[in-house]
Amino acid sequence: MQLTWLWRGLRTGVLTTRYPRRPERMPDGWRGTAVLQRDQCVVEGAPPSCVTVCLPRALSVEETGGDRRLRLDHAACIACGLCVAACPRGALSISNEFELAASSRARLISEHRPKGDRAA
Numbered sequence: 640m641q642l643t644w645l646w647r648g649l650r651t652g653v654l655t656t657r658y659p660r661r662p663e664r665m666p667d668g669w670r671g672t673a674v675l676q677r678d679q680c681v682v683e684g685a686p687p688s689c690v691t692v693c694l695p696r697a698l699s700v701e702e703t704g705g706d707r708r709l710r711l712d713h714a715a716c717i718a719c720g721l722c723v724a725a726c727p728r729g730a731l732s733i734s735n736e737f738e739l740a741a742s743s744r745a746r747l748i749s750e751h752r753p754k755g756d757r758a759a
């Protein structure tokens with residue numbers, strides 16, 4: 640019995656990949672996490688349309704003392720792409736990035752404060 644298993648295993652060959660030593664190439668149409676083009680985002684609207692359509696609330700607006708920032712939580716993003724269609728400035732896109740391992744929760748959050756939007 641064990642020799643049969645060994646024989647089958649030898650005939651099958653190697654099925655695993657060399658990931659992560661050799662990065663995987665994702666297929667066309669693969670949807671990774673959302674990416675914010677900071678130079679195009681102005682965080683307009685209350686709330687901005689991207690925040691409204693984001694069902695898992697990965698996008699949010701943080702307001703402290705007149706300072707307004709868009710917050711993107713990559714741990715919550717499900718790569719649905721709704722924010723891409725909702726943004727009138729094309730500031731959001733879906734990347735093919737899927738490697739989201741981080742040493743802390745805070746590293747999975749990116750914040751953007753538009754230029755000129757500073758606390759008085």
Ligand code: SF4
Pocket residue numbers: 673692693694695696697698715716717718719720721722723
């Ligand atoms: S891709 Fe979907 S889940 Fe991710 S930030 Fe955009 S709307 Fe939210």
